[in-house]
Amino acid sequence: MNDNGEKAVQRTHRFGLKAQLLLLLFVLNLVAAIAYSAVLYYVDRDQIISGIDGRLRTAAHAVREIVPDGYHQRINDENSISSSEFNQLQDRMSRFAERSDLDYVYSYMLFGDEIHTVSTSATPAEIKAGTQTGFFDYYESAPQALYQSFRDGQIRFDEYSDSFGRFRSIYLPVKAQDGRTYVIGADVSLAILDDRLFAALIESVRVGLAMFVLSMAIGWLLISRIVGPLLKLTSFTRNMEQNSFQPDVEEMEEIKAISGSRRDEVGSLADAMATMIARLQRYLVEMEAATAARERVEGELTAARDIQIGMLPRKFPPFPERKDIDVYALLESAKEVGGDLYDYTLIDENRLFFVVGDVSGKGVPAALFMAMTTTLFKATALNAKSTGEIMERVNAELSRDNAAEMFVTAFCGILDLRTGEVEYSDGGHEAPFIVHADGSVERMAKQPGMALGVFDDVPYMTDRFTMQPGDALVMFTDGVSEAENADQALFTTDRIDSALAQAKSKPSARFVAEGLVGSVHSFAGGVPQSDDIAILVICFEGAAKVGGPEIS
Structure with missing residues (x-):
């Protein structure tokens, strides 16, 4: 074997076909596991978000019934609603939010470019500390989605963070009888969503890891069964090249044995190689004749060109x-x-x-x-x-x-x-x-x-x-x-x-x-x-x- 052949064998031993296939299997299984975990995560997230949005929509319509009729029509400034009436409404909305497992329910009105709170619930901690939001308080950190709902009257869901925490909210614009728009909203803390999604992610990673290990074990067995005959076919191909495409009788018998014993693609490959060698030998004979004919025609054309140019x-x-x-x-x-x-x-x-x-x-x-x-x-x-x-x-x-x-x-x-x-x-x-x-x-x-x-x-x-x-x-x-x-x-x-x-x-x-x-x-x-x-x-x-x- 020549130096180039020896180097090729050494290269195969260092990182052969089996190792390459196992590496490919490892990468594919790893990608599949990651993709499975990601898909499962987003499916769970969509389902959880869909459920939360349904709760928020129901809560917003319930708040609309809790707030007394004509309440928002009477509001023009900070003195429009008495403290006792606001506190009574806040107490009812707080009890509703607690029973519905919501963080806040509320309604806002827009005066000029400022959004003011006109009704809201409060958490038990806020009530105990006396830090609950008051009537007509200016909502300084109002999200842009809330402003947009005031402008176009469309229902929106939003995720945002402010001084009260991280929430997913609904904004339900309502047209009052006097033509003004007020927005009813409800909030759910995203911390609960994060906990559920993290648990789903851990579970999907565990399943993906189990699938990865199982696939690698099965792949190892299948690859070992495939690589052996392929190595023989590779050696046969290399020897064919070195022998100017004249096959060795013993190697041809081995190829036929692989073709007869395997009923899969490896057997088909061995059969195709045997057929290819026979056709290749015929093709080489035909190619020699065609090459000679082409060279003869090219020589004649060159002579014809010289004659043609010589006439001018x-x-x-x-x-x-x-x-x-x-x-x-x-x-x-x-x-x-x-x-x-x-x-x-x-x-x-x-x-x-x-x-x-x-x-x-x-x-x-x-x-x-x-x-x-x-x-x-x-x-x-x-x-x-x-x-x-x-x-x-x-x-x-x-x-x-x-x-x-x-x-x-x-x-x-x-x-x-x-x-x-x-x-x-x-x-x-x-x-x-x-x-x-x-x-x-x-x-x-x-x-x-x-x-x-x-x-x-x-x-x-x-x-x-x-x-x-x-x-x-x-x-x-x-x-x-x-x-x-x-x-x-x-x-x-x-x-x-x-x-x-x-x-x-x-x-x-x-x-x-x-x-x-x-x-x-x-x-x-x-x-x-x-x-x-x-x-x-x-x-x-x-x-x-x-x-x-x-x-x-």
Whole structure:
């Protein structure tokens, strides 16, 4: 066994599966015991509170009957009720509170912002000491719930502490015949509630502890029965890894024995492992074949990409001896190979042919169609009389025997380097932009024209415009305008306009192209490219010159 294997065994011995399961069982039982105690505590508390609230509600309605009719209507100040009448009422309320096992019963009235006691019981200790609350005494520490009941007339239960102790109380607002509101209340000491809840908590802890001990004992037995076979399965798995997934015959027999003797999940696991090893061996054989096939395809795609890139002009500047023209292009495929294309070539000393296109689809079929399209354009441009004728002849060839029903959008033109006049035709492609020498950006009007390869007898228009010295013609495919970001928003031609507007006066073709594709990448962020991108920029620098003297 290697060093790593020995360390793994030692680690298992120090804190093995059995110890981990027992620790898990301990934690779960501890959590269950605590949860049981907490639930029992709150259930008991709710029941006790519910019972106390029922008593308080009954007491408040009883006090309403004890207080004489019209009593509260006569109260306006501290002299409204005589001492003898108040004392007699206090005596009756005190006897009622004592018989009902209540601490206090009372009624309050609100004068301005002050709450005053207008009737109340007293405890025997208060009566003996002569400290009972008197008539119209200001309740300085009145709780906010009491004020709220005066304001909205709603019955409330409240728990609070004041100079008299800790209580749970009820506030029962009553509307007197004169329209004023008085509140009848009753208090029960929370000390009794605390005692009962503490006793319930102790009892729940005892039951939880007993359940904890019993669960740990049963869990110990069950875990011991489970861990033994699992250790064998673990050893089997480790040996399989070391033996490059070639099983030992004796170990396989042990696994089958576990599968046959156990009718639980451990037996199912042993059976699943035996089945998995058989499938894994078949999978390894299939994976080797699939890997070899994938590597072969990847190699072929790499070669195809190299061939495709080699078909396009990649040397920049392409005409270093000329000062009248600056050309730059780039192509970024969404896959190993793609369907976007660009090309340019000098037809003669004074005319530059150029084309940008986008083949429908992606991958190898689009790349093959792109290669054929590029070849046809270059061959046709050398002897055609106009760009419209170039389009018509290429379209006729592409449409013939087009079994895959593919098509290509294209924009081609011929730039006269003596005058800056551009003759062009549009085959359903994106209209290009012109970046003028003063830095302004203009998009050419979209001309009618059908994509190539659909019908073989489609006529194509030939149109013209003139580039001024310093102007740059920017052509692109929809991989630029339809690039998406993480929010699935498109780059759009408006953003192309903004990106081109950042080009400096008399920019180089490379500066414009790389600035535009950089804006696309910045907009897309980390979103994978979904479509091929091709950009071709042609800068016209002035009347045609080859090495010095002007050609007329």
